[in-house]
Amino acid sequence: MASKSHFIPNFEARSVLLLAALTVGTVLAIHAQVREPVVTPARVVTGTQDINAAFDRADVNGDGKLDRAEAARFPVIEQRFDQIDSNRDQSVSREEFAAAIKT
DSSP states (O other): OOOOOOOOTTHHHHHHHHHHHHHHHHHHHHHHHHSOOOOOOOOOOOSHHHHHHHHHHHOTTOSSEEOHHHHTTSHHHHHTHHHHOTTOSSSEEHHHHHHHHHO
């Protein structure tokens, strides 16, 4: 007695497509969990040259101090302008700027 196999139309093709979809979905899920988030940190100004270069870029009129409008280029400096302006002359000197950056 010979066994007769039953053929279900398109069963093999559907099975392969289902397996492929599950495999791709699993790989993408694993990749999403393992992959570290892409974070681009802001460049930290720490060295004396970096601090001087940043100050020079902000000092548009070249008078050696930053008024409120020039300080607006650095939101952190602008927000703390009155605290950074230690001598209360309504401007931030290079020394005051450097001290604020280092703290």
